[in-house]
Amino acid sequence: MNVTAANSFFNIPYWMGSGNIVSNLVGIVLYLVVVSITFSIFGYTVGWLERKIIARVQNRHGPTYVGMWGLLQNLADLVKLLAKEDVIPANADRMLFSASLPLLLALSIFIILLIPYSPTLQATNLGFGLLIIFTIMSFFPLLIFTAAFSSGNKFAEISAQRSVLVLLGYEIPILLVIAAIAAMSGGYNLSSIVGMQAGLHYLAFLMPIGFIIFYISMLAEFERPPFDLREADSELIAGWLTDVSAPSYALALFLDYARMFLGSVIMAILFFGGWNGPAFIPPFFMLVIKALLISFSIIIVRATTFRMRMDRALRLGWVFLIPLSLINIVITYLLFVK
Amino acid sequence: MKIERENLMSTVSRMKSEGFDYLIKITAVDYADHIDAIYLLRNFESSKDEVIEVSLDPSDLWLPTVINIHKSADWYERELSEMFGIEIKGRHAPRLLLEKWDGTEFPLRKSFTWGAQYKTKDEIK
Amino acid sequence: MSIVRINVGPVHPSTHGVIRLVVDVDGDTVVNIEPHIGMLHRGVEKLAETRMYMQIPPYTEKLDYMAPMSYDEAYVATVEAAMNITVSERAQYVRVILLELQRIASHLLSVGFFCNDLGQMFTGFMWAFKDRDIILDLLQEAAGSRMFYVNMRLGGLREDLPADFEDHVLQTMNYMEKRIPEYVNYLEKNPVFIERTKGVGVLTREDAKQLGVTGPVLRASGVNYDVRRNNPYYVYSKLQFTPKVLQEGDNFARYKVRMLEIQESIRLIRSAIKLLPEGDAKGLPIKLRSPNPVNRISIVNRELPRGECMMYLVADPQKPYRLSIRSPNFINLAAINHLAKGGRFADLFSTLGSLDLVMGCVDR
Numbered sequence: 001m002n003v004t005a006a007n008s009f010f011n012i013p014y015w016m017g018s019g020n021i022v023s024n025l026v027g028i029v030l031y032l033v034v035v036s037i038t039f040s041i042f043g044y045t046v047g048w049l050e051r052k053i054i055a056r057v058q059n060r061h062g063p064t065y066v067g068m069w070g071l072l073q074n075l076a077d078l079v080k081l082l083a084k085e086d087v088i089p090a091n092a093d094r095m096l097f098s099a100s101l102p103l104l105l106a107l108s109i110f111i112i113l114l115i116p117y118s119p120t121l122q123a124t125n126l127g128f129g130l131l132i133i134f135t136i137m138s139f140f141p142l143l144i145f146t147a148a149f150s151s152g153n154k155f156a157e158i159s160a161q162r163s164v165l166v167l168l169g170y171e172i173p174i175l176l177v178i179a180a181i182a183a184m185s186g187g188y189n190l191s192s193i194v195g196m197q198a199g200l201h202y203l204a205f206l207m208p209i210g211f212i213i214f215y216i217s218m219l220a221e222f223e224r225p226p227f228d229l230r231e232a233d234s235e236l237i238a239g240w241l242t243d244v245s246a247p248s249y250a251l252a253l254f255l256d257y258a259r260m261f262l263g264s265v266i267m268a269i270l271f272f273g274g275w276n277g278p279a280f281i282p283p284f285f286m287l288v289i290k291a292l293l294i295s296f297s298i299i300i301v302r303a304t305t306f307r308m309r310m311d312r313a314l315r316l317g318w319v320f321l322i323p324l325s326l327i328n329i330v331i332t333y334l335l336f337v338k
Numbered sequence: 339m340k341i342e343r344e345n346l347m348s349t350v351s352r353m354k355s356e357g358f359d360y361l362i363k364i365t366a367v368d369y370a371d372h373i374d375a376i377y378l379l380r381n382f383e384s385s386k387d388e389v390i391e392v393s394l395d396p397s398d399l400w401l402p403t404v405i406n407i408h409k410s411a412d413w414y415e416r417e418l419s420e421m422f423g424i425e426i427k428g429r430h431a432p433r434l435l436l437e438k439w440d441g442t443e444f445p446l447r448k449s450f451t452w453g454a455q456y457k458t459k460d461e462i463k
Numbered sequence: 464m465s466i467v468r469i470n471v472g473p474v475h476p477s478t479h480g481v482i483r484l485v486v487d488v489d490g491d492t493v494v495n496i497e498p499h500i501g502m503l504h505r506g507v508e509k510l511a512e513t514r515m516y517m518q519i520p521p522y523t524e525k526l527d528y529m530a531p532m533s534y535d536e537a538y539v540a541t542v543e544a545a546m547n548i549t550v551s552e553r554a555q556y557v558r559v560i561l562l563e564l565q566r567i568a569s570h571l572l573s574v575g576f577f578c579n580d581l582g583q584m585f586t587g588f589m590w591a592f593k594d595r596d597i598i599l600d601l602l603q604e605a606a607g608s609r610m611f612y613v614n615m616r617l618g619g620l621r622e623d624l625p626a627d628f629e630d631h632v633l634q635t636m637n638y639m640e641k642r643i644p645e646y647v648n649y650l651e652k653n654p655v656f657i658e659r660t661k662g663v664g665v666l667t668r669e670d671a672k673q674l675g676v677t678g679p680v681l682r683a684s685g686v687n688y689d690v691r692r693n694n695p696y697y698v699y700s701k702l703q704f705t706p707k708v709l710q711e712g713d714n715f716a717r718y719k720v721r722m723l724e725i726q727e728s729i730r731l732i733r734s735a736i737k738l739l740p741e742g743d744a745k746g747l748p749i750k751l752r753s754p755n756p757v758n759r760i761s762i763v764n765r766e767l768p769r770g771e772c773m774m775y776l777v778a779d780p781q782k783p784y785r786l787s788i789r790s791p792n793f794i795n796l797a798a799i800n801h802l803a804k805g806g807r808f809a810d811l812f813s814t815l816g817s818l819d820l821v822m823g824c825v826d827r
Contacts, residue, residue, distance in 0.1 A: 058589035154469050158488070158808070225584060226655055234477040234582050235809050306655040307582025309809045310491055360672050365787040367777050376775065378762075378789075382672070382686060385693035389762070410675025413797045436501030436826070445509055446785075 034121060038288065039112060043257035046292075047074045050299045057303040081253075084246035092243065093150035100147030101244070101251050104140060108258040111136050115265055116190050118275045118283040130178060130188040133266065137221065140259075141167035144230060148240035159230045159239030162310055166229065169317030170220040176325035177210045177217075180332040181270060194274035204271040206336070210328045211271045213321050218267060220313065222259045224298055226305040227313055234307075264294035340391045343401065349390065350377065351407045357381040358388055361404070364414035366422045368448045373422060375401055394424065403429035421446040466494055473502055477580045477812045480822030482796075484811075491808050496800045504826040511786040516542050517617070517749045519783070524611050526790065527824040530569040530768045531611050532561055532602065534824075537765040539615035540696070541774040541786075544761040546617065546754050553742035554619035555697040560632065560735050561605060561614070563728040567639065568598040569768035570679075570721040570728075573819040574646065577718055580816030581659050582809075587650065594642055597635055604628055616746030617753070623744045629736050636729050643726060650718075660715035664802045664814035667712055674798040677791045678770025679720040680818060684712035690766035702734050714810075714817040721819070755780050767791055769819055792824040 048063075048071055055062030063070025088094055111133050116122035126132060141163040148160035178188075181203065185193045197203060204211040220227035231239040238244075241252050268274060268290035275283030308316070341349050362378040377390040392401065401418075403426050404411045415426045416435040423444035443450055472483040481502040487494040507522045514522070523538040524531040536558060543550065550558070575591025599609050604625055606612035614621050650656050666676065671684035681688060689706035691699040707723035709716040747754075756778035765772050770791025777784040795818045802818075803811040 054584060054586075058586050059593050060589060154467060157467070158469075158491075161490075225582070228582070232582055232809065234580050235812050237476060302584055303586055304653075305583070306578070306653060306659060307809070308655055309659060309807055311807065312658055361675050362771075362773055363775075363787070363789040365775055365789075367785045367787070376787075378773065378775075382688050385688065387762075387764075408675065409673045410794055410797065413793065436504055445506060450509075 031121065034284075035112065035117065038117075039258070039261060042261050042288065042291070043254065044074060046260055046295050046299075047253070047257050049296070050302070053296070053299050054303045057300075078250055081246040081250035086247045087245040089152060089243045091152035093152070096146055096150035098248075100143050100150065101248050101255065104143045104147075105251060105255050105258065107136055107139060107143070108255060108262060111262055112258075115262075115269065116194070116274075117265075117287055119191070121284055122191070125189065125191055128188045129190045130182065130193070130270075134174060134178060137262075138167065138171050140221070144240050147244075148230075151240070151243040153243045155236040155238075155242045156240045159232075159236050159242075162229045163240065165310065165314055166220055166223075166227070166317075169314045170217040170227075170321070173213050173317065173321040173325045174217045174221065176322070176329060177214045180207065180210055180325075180329045183329070184332055184336050190269055190274075194269055194276065197273035198276055200273075202271060202273045207271075207328065207332060209324055209331070213325050213328065214271065215267065216316075217321065218263045219298065219301065220317070222256075222263050224260070225302045226308045228307060229310055229313060232307060260295055260298065261291070264291040264298065267291075267294050339388065340393065343392050343394065346377075346390070346392055347402050347404060347407070350379070350404050353379055353388065353390075354407055357383055358386075361408035361410045361414075362387065364404075364411060364418055366418055366424065366446070368422065368446065370448055372396065373399065373424070375418070375424065377404070399423060400425040400427050402427055405429050420444070423447065465489075477816065479576065479815070479820050482820070482822050482825070484799075484815075486808070486811065488808055493803050493806055493808055493811050496803055496811070498796060498799060500796065500822070500825050502826065503822045505823075507827050508786055508788060511783050513782070515782050516753045519786070520613050520615065521611065523788070524613060525823060526788070526827060527767065527769065527792070527821045528610070529572055529821050530565050532565040532606070532614065533569075533765065533767040534772070535612060535615045536562055537763065537767065537772050537774055538786075539617065540765065541761055541763040541776045542756075543617055544763050545756040545758050545776055545778040547757045548618045548747075548754070550618055550697070550746075551742060551744060553623075553740050554744040554746065556735050556739045557605075557620060557624055557744045558615070559697050559699065559702070560732055560739075561602065563732045563735070564598050564601055564632070566768045567725050567728050568595045568602070570725050571595045571598070573721055573768075574650075574718060576819070577714075577813070577816045578650070580813045581656065587646075590646070590649075594639065597638065601628075601632060601635055604631065616748065619744050619746030621746070629739065632732060632736060636732055639725070639729055643722070643729075647722060657715070659810070659813060660718060660817075661711075661713055663714045663810050664806065664817060665711070665713045666798065666802060668710075670801065671712065674801055675794045676770070676798050677794060678767070679724065680717055680770065680795050680798070682706060682708045683716035683720045685710040690764050690771055694764055696765070698735070698738070699731075701738065702731050704731060714813055717817040717819075753781065769821065769824065770795060788827055790824045790827055792818075792820050792822075793827075796820055796825050 051073070052062040052070070063073035066072040066076045088097060114124065114126065114129055114133055116125060144163045145160045148156040148163065181193060182188050185196045223230050231241065236242065241249060244252060265287065268287055272290045275287045277283070277286035358379040358381045360380040360382060362380050364375065364377050366373055366375045373394045373396060375392040375394060377392070379388045379390065380386070381388070394401070401424055403415060405415065413435060415429065418424050419426050420434055420436055421444060467488045469486045469488055470483065471486055472478045473481040478484070483499040483502070485497040485499065507526060510522055511519050520535050520538055523534045527534050571591040571594055575588035578587025579585060602612065603609050605628060606614035606621070666680070666684045668685040671681050671686055676684070685708060687706060687708045690696070691704050692706050695704070705727070707720050707727060709720055759778060761776050761778065763774050772791055773789035775787040775789070799815060799818065803814045806814070
């Protein structure tokens with residue numbers, strides 16, 4: 001593969017491939033600042049929104065004391081959690097146990113860097129971006145498995161088994177839906193997938209079956225109810241987090257919202273046209289608004305539904321979602337590709 | 339209905355075939371000179387309750403199990419043997435039902451006393 | 464796969480108090496459950512032997528802290544039976560109203576907890592809790608306290624009902640009647656709820672009799688027995704009470720029986736208020752010396768929200784010689800091994816929730 005071919009395949013952005021060092025550095029710093037601020041604010045706001053919305057569904061008020069409308073409650077909780085001792089259980093594998101959670105967060109951040117946020121705000125524009133995102137994402141259940149097994153807790157052990165089963169049941173439908181999307185756009189490049197959805201040609205409308213499969217599988221992938229089988233608090237106490245003490249638990253909570261951010265941004269890009277929208281809204285904000293709306297729907301699902309049983313959840317994955325996603329590929333091929 | 343200990347199992351199973359197929363409770367009362375074990379049975383069809391009393395001598399405290407006739411007797415019999423020290427013969431009790439208990443004293447016997455006992459006016463006199 | 468032994472409790476999110484279950488799990492299937500009880504044992508039966516008759520209601524009330532009024536009444540009724548005290552006509556009606564209000568409050572809580580055990584994010588629980596609070600407001604109006612009432616006296620109540628109480632009750636019943644369909648829609652139209660409850664933890668009619676379960680659990684298995692109909696006390700026979708019986712015997716049936724009983728209780732309260740006679744509902748005040756018992760042994764059955772309670776009282780002058788309490792939760796819990804064995808690990812907790820246990824009542 002020669003250099004130009006490699007360049008076009010990796011599609012290295014102009015400010016990284018060429019230009020002087022100063023403008024490169026400024027670009028990198030700007031990008032990091034914008035993305036990390038967005039990511040943190042988004043995570044924090046969704047965390048607050050989740051508490052508020054669920055409280056309203058349940059005829060409660062939610063946090064009200066700390067800050068305006070309880071906005072600073074999560075910060076107060078974070079301070080409390082970080083102030084506590086980090087205990088590692090005696091029969092845990094110290095290294096694996098303490099490494100898994102930071103590794104999970106690092107992987108999430110890695111994915112965050114692979115996502116394009118607007119035509120200009122993107123770290124890289126890989127030709128196989130979509131594929132690599134989901135390759136990394138399929139490491140999550142494995143890392144959760146490691147974290148759970150290394151903690152040496154029996155509840156965590158059950159949770160570990162469940163996480164692997166979820167991996168088996170729901171990774172395949174996700175990849176099959178992605179295959180359909182790739183067939184439609186002619187590649188795994190996220191920018192071109194967004195470009196394809198200009199106007200109101202959102203994939204959620206063009207490929208409704210695929211969208212529903214993807215939404216359900218993402219809920220399972222990120223352990224949102226009704227698939228919170230790994231963290232099933234009424235059965236497994238906290239599942240793989242049972243033996244995790246306060247500071248690491250704060251990390252796990254942050255990870256929860258990081259993954260929610262990831263999931264909703266990816267869904268917005270793949271199915272709701274990414275940054276496409278009315279001209280008066282900047283593309284970047286358009287994407288964030290769409291991601292917020294998707295997060296809202298995930299929160300509402302959490303507030304109303306019951307937890308599925310493991311065997312039923314697997315049945316849903318294997319018996320319904322996989323055949324449906326195969327049908328989805330065929331329909332997509334017949335309607336749009338051929 | 340007062341019966342002898344020897345007739346207990348036959349009476350309970352006879353009553354079960356007569357329709358008293360629900361065991362409400364097994365309990366006991368310590369009357370100092372004897373201990374009464376009380377079996378309460380119910381007939382759902384006629385909604386009638388029947389009380390069976392078995393009088394036991396404190397020096398010879400044991401009862402045959404009725405667990406083969408009424409499964410619900412399981413926990414009641416275990417509670418009885420822990421609270422009154424009545425040995426239940428013919429069954430397997432895996433462990434104590436109510437825990438933290440050394441099994442040397444029997445709390446619901448009248449001989450079991452503790453600390454300050456409340457006395458009524460008549461008793462003080 | 465090898466069998467894993469898991470220790471659930473005494474501190475666990477869904478054990479409803481301090482109970483410890485030692486569960487043997489083969490993969491996701493429950494092989495054996497060994498309940499360890501006795502962590503809330505307070506020796507109420509022994510304490511009762513050392514207290515005077517009317518000093519005991521506060522103890523019996525705290526057995527079932529989710530429906531204290533019912534236990535209060537069951538004990539006082541036993542003492543009344545021992546002393547041959549008749550309850551005035553009005554007091555009978557008032558007691559029925561208060562007991563049925565307590566039953567609604569207790570069943571609402573049970574339905575709410577059941578949602579929680581099915582892994583819901585507290586939504587059903589909070590709804591039920593809020594509606595229960597409205598009922599508790601009424602009980603507070605009548606008894607002066609929200610949680611533990613000690614409201615029953617020999618032959619009547621501590622105080623007659625306050626003015627306007629009937630109107631408040633009727634208003635609340637109108638509200639409740641609107642709320643119940645909301646619960647039913649919310650729960651029974653949810654496919655996951657149906658999937659998780661129907662056919663889970665099945666208890667057949669014969670097994671239910673064999674295991675001696677009581678109350679809603681017994682009626683959900685098709686045994687048509689309710690003390691209020693078969694052995695009616697107070698004015699239940701005048702109010703045309705019909706027990707709610709379902710045949711399935713699964714978790715859904717147990718939930719449904721409670722839901723139907725709430726509706727039946729609303730109807731009972733309405734008709735009791737319609738028939739409520741004038742008069743005095745006040746009972747004997749608590750004195751240092753209570754009337755002497757006439758009957759040596761008295762047995763009283765009562766239908767509590769969680770099942771049938773039976774009190775066996777051997778009476779001495781001034782204080783009980785022996786008070787034996789048949790707790791409905793004790794025998795319902797004994798059935799858990801039969802119910803959840805062979806089921807999924809997740810269903811163990813919903814089955815436990817469907818039995819609606821209060822550990823204070825189990826351990827006594």
